[in-house]
Amino acid sequence: QLVESGGGLIHPGGSLRLSCAASGLTVSSNSMSWLRQAPGKGLEYLSVIYTGGNAYYADSVKGRFTLSRDNSRNTLYLQMNSLRAEDTALYYCARKGGSSYFDVWGRGSLVTVSS
Amino acid sequence: QSALTQPPSASGSPGQSVTISCSGTSSDVGGYNFVSWYQQHPGKAPKLMIYEVRERPSGVPDRFSGSRSGNTASLTVSGLQAEDEADYYCCSYAGNNKWVFGTGTKVTVL
Numbered sequence: 001q002l003v004e005s006g007g008g009l010i011h012p013g014g015s016l017r018l019s020c021a022a023s024g025l026t027v028s029s030n031s032m033s034w035l036r037q038a039p040g041k042g043l044e045y046l047s048v049i050y051t052g053g054n055a056y057y058a059d060s061v062k063g064r065f066t067l068s069r070d071n072s073r074n075t076l077y078l079q080m081n082s083l084r085a086e087d088t089a090l091y092y093c094a095r096k097g098g099s100s101y102f103d104v105w106g107r108g109s110l111v112t113v114s115s
Numbered sequence: 116q117s118a119l120t121q122p123p124s125a126s127g128s129p130g131q132s133v134t135i136s137c138s139g140t141s142s143d144v145g146g147y148n149f150v151s152w153y154q155q156h157p158g159k160a161p162k163l164m165i166y167e168v169r170e171r172p173s174g175v176p177d178r179f180s181g182s183r184s185g186n187t188a189s190l191t192v193s194g195l196q197a198e199d200e201a202d203y204y205c206c207s208y209a210g211n212n213k214w215v216f217g218t219g220t221k222v223t224v225l
Contacts, residue, residue: 042118043153043161043204045214056212059116092160100149100208101166108160 002093002106009112014083018109020076020093025104028071031096034078036089037108044089047078048096061087083113116209119144119217126223127195135220137188137205143215145186149208152181152190156201164203165190192222200224 002025006018018034034046047067049055055067066079076093090108097103120138127133137144137152144150150168153161163172165181168188178193188207192199205217 042219043206043216045206045216048212058213097163097166099167100147100214101151101163101206102153102161103163103166103172105160105162 002095002104004091004093004106004109007091007109007111009114010083011115012084012113014113015079015081016083016111018078018080018091018093018111020078020106022074022076025095027069027074027076032067032069032076033094033096033102034065034067034076034091035094035102036087036091036111038086038089041089046091049076080111083111085113087111088113116143116213116215119205119207119215121203121205121217121220123218124221124223126225127192128225129195129197131195132191132193133195133222134189134191135203135205135222137190137207137217139186139188139207139215141186143186143207143209144183144188144205146210147208150181150183150188151206152179152188153204153206154199154201155204161204195224197224 001023003021033048047057064082068077092108093106094102095104125133152165155161169181209215
């Protein structure tokens with residue numbers, strides 16, 4: 001099970017850190033991702049971190065968002081800086097299973113960027 | 116990376132079949148055997164229905180099947196049931212540790 005938290009209302013240009021607490025799976029032993037869904041829109045991949053610790057990002061968030069994990073807390077994080085109105089979305093963490101799919105999803109944490 | 120193209124809507128009567136297309140390029144759908152499909156009910160998280168073009172995770176009914184021809188993948192739902200009414204998204208690996216999703220299709224059971 002994955003449980004996201006940390007969302008809320010933030011002004012443009014602000015920062016926010018999302019957390020994803022895992023139970024029943026070990027974050028450090030799995031490839032983990034963040035994805036998002038703007039209101040009424042489709043899904044968008046944001047970032048992945050592999051077991052070795054390397055993290056990669058979609059062009060839309062590269063340089064602004066940072067994915068990390070705390071193995072002792074079995075928790076995944078997404079640090080979001082320089083937030084824009086277009087970052088308003090429901091943010092999901094998910095396990096990237098097997099070859100290349102997302103098989104375990106949290107329920108999401110809503111981020112609203114507005115002045 | 117541009118989103119994969121899906122029809123906005125599809126529909127069928129109970130017991131019928133519906134097929135959803137997912138059009139991409141040789142850099143994503145046509146270039147990797149890493150196409151997956153997700154079902155999303157309103158207010159719920161997406162659920163993996165198909166992976167690696169045509170493989171079904173355990174617990175997913177065999178009414179759901181996937182295929183691909185060239186740069187276009189397809190999801191077919193046979194024997195439509197009321198609970199199949201949902202949004203469906205395709206997804207493809209696009210190289211360089213990036214994934215691209217489809218625009219989404221709303222399936223209505225008439």
